[in-house]
Amino acid sequence: MxxxxxxxxxxxxxxxxxxxxxxxxxxADALGKSPKSIIGKLSREGVYRRxxxxxxxxxxxxxxxxxxxxIEDVLGMNHESLTxxxxxxxxxxxxxxxxxx
Numbered sequence: 001m002x003x004x005x006x007x008x009x010x011x012x013x014x015x016x017x018x019x020x021x022x023x024x025x026x027x028a029d030a031l032g033k034s035p036k037s038i039i040g041k042l043s044r045e046g047v048y049r050r051x052x053x054x055x056x057x058x059x060x061x062x063x064x065x066x067x068x069x070x071i072e073d074v075l076g077m078n079h080e081s082l083t084x085x086x087x088x089x090x091x092x093x094x095x096x097x098x099x100x101x
Contacts, residue, residue, distance in 0.1 A: 003041055007031060011038065012045050019049055067093040074100050 003011070011031070015023050024042075028035045042048035055061055064086040072082055074097070085093070 002033070002037065003031075008041065008045065011041060012047055015042055015047055019047075021051060064088070064090055064093055067097055071097050071100065 011027050014027060017023075024035050024038050027033075027038045031038070039048055053061060067090070068082055068086045069079060071085070071093070072079055
């Protein structure tokens with residue numbers, strides 16, 4: 001057994017109070033384990049949350065294809081009716097989607 005009950009309780013409490021990568025590294029140092037081991041244990045305990053990727057602007061990533069589908073939905077068009085539009089610059093697609101929404 002890699003972790004006793006006391007260590008597990010400590011890890012879960014610390015991580016729930018501050019669910020961040022920094023906390024994982026702090027726990028790894030405190031318990032003499034690898035960050036992967038800490039993440040694995042927190043996952044088995046059901047408390048670990050993967051960090052969500054954000055773009056440089058802080059937005060959730062979206063593909064050009066998704067933007068085109070959103071535009072088609074707003075306009076009430078069939079999917080693939082705007083084929084080729086996904087080749088437009090992403091910022092233009094976002095502006096178009098936002099202006100018709």
